[in-house]
Amino acid sequence: MNPAPTAATRLFALLGDPVSHSLSPRFQNAALRALGLDAVYVALRCSADDLPGLLRGIARAGGGGNVTVPHKAVAAATVDHASDAVVRTGACNAFWLEGGAIHGDNTDVAGVREAVRALLGRDPAGARVLLLGAGGAASAAVCALADAGVERIVLLNRTAERAEALAERFRAPGVRIDVAASVDALADDRFDLAINSTSLGLKPADPLPLHADAPGPEIGAALDLVYAAGETRWVHAMRARGLPAADGKEMLIQQGAAAFRRWWGMEPPLDVMRAAMK
Numbered sequence: 040m041n042p043a044p045t046a047a048t049r050l051f052a053l054l055g056d057p058v059s060h061s062l063s064p065r066f067q068n069a070a071l072r073a074l075g076l077d078a079v080y081v082a083l084r085c086s087a088d089d090l091p092g093l094l095r096g097i098a099r100a101g102g103g104g105n106v107t108v109p110h111k112a113v114a115a116a117t118v119d120h121a122s123d124a125v126v127r128t129g130a131c132n133a134f135w136l137e138g139g140a141i142h143g144d145n146t147d148v149a150g151v152r153e154a155v156r157a158l159l160g161r162d163p164a165g166a167r168v169l170l171l172g173a174g175g176a177a178s179a180a181v182c183a184l185a186d187a188g189v190e191r192i193v194l195l196n197r198t199a200e201r202a203e204a205l206a207e208r209f210r211a212p213g214v215r216i217d218v219a220a221s222v223d224a225l226a227d228d229r230f231d232l233a234i235n236s237t238s239l240g241l242k243p244a245d246p247l248p249l250h251a252d253a254p255g256p257e258i259g260a261a262l263d264l265v266y267a268a269g270e271t272r273w274v275h276a277m278r279a280r281g282l283p284a285a286d287g288k289e290m291l292i293q294q295g296a297a298a299f300r301r302w303w304g305m306e307p308p309l310d311v312m313r314a315a316m317k
């Protein structure tokens with residue numbers, strides 16, 4: 040636990056539903072403790088109706104926090120100053136008070152960028168990327184990949200219309216985004232990286248997001264945005280094929296680190312945060 044709260048303790052909160060499984064309180068409190076900051080980070084389950092009042096109240100009281108599913112779009116509409124990443128993705132996952140106004144950012148974008156860099160050992164400029172899923176996490180991934188100058192992004196999602204809408208949102212000169220009808224249609228393709236941004240892998244009985252043995256595209260590396268104790272089954276399956284693979288823990292740490300920089304204007308202790316996750 041952090042030292043006992045004082046009358047000056049600042050409140051930081053994760054707002055969402057559900058939140059009880061979240062690792063954010065664990066590593067954010069470890070960072071606060073390591074730097075001797077008088078603040079506490081808690082998780083508060085709340086409804087979409089309650090989100091604006093909670094978010095604004097916590098920020099105006101000198102705190103801040105994160106927002107998770109399913110409230111990131113409501114949060115984007117609640118903050119006074121939305122960052123470029125919030126405007127482009129339509130989602131806000133970090134908020135704080137600055138200059139009397141409530142600011143919001145989508146640090147999932149930085150989270151994906153850093154997790155991709157860590158896995159590949161380089162920026163993905165010029166890479167061909169297969170992105171599974173088309174929800175909020177996929178939106179952050181497309182934003183990060185487009186900014187990094189990848190050669191091509193192919194979206195594959197259960198609901199093709201949602202993938203088409205996401206592609207449309209980010210298509211721009213120099214950003215090639217295609218939507219695949221099925222994994223079979225990609226059998227002759229080659230990707231430097233496949234990213235799972237579906238929620239498959241959260242439950243032990245889930246099928247793999249991309250079958251490891253079935254015929255499909257050739258893949259160079261696999262990043263699962265889902266994380267699990269002992270890593271996800273997809274990560275294990277892709278490693279068994281000899282591919283570099285990582286689950287979503289590094290993204291989680293990096294989105295939290297980016298939020299920490301907004302809140303405190305200082306560098307978070309990444310090693311302490313990583314150790315707290317174990």
Ligand code: NAP
Binds near residue numbers: 174177236288294
């Ligand atoms: P979301 O907006 O609800 O999107 C869920 C995605 O999963 C959609 O593309 C959905 O397809 C797909 N999906 C769900 N059930 C499926 C099934 N049975 N078969 C195939 N596809 C299925 O959620 P999100 O915010 O993008 O989050 C997705 C995952 O990313 C979460 O599970 C979370 O663990 C992970 N995530 C990780 C981090 C991190 O820091 N590591 C951050 C954010 C999210 P449809 O469009 O067809 O419904």
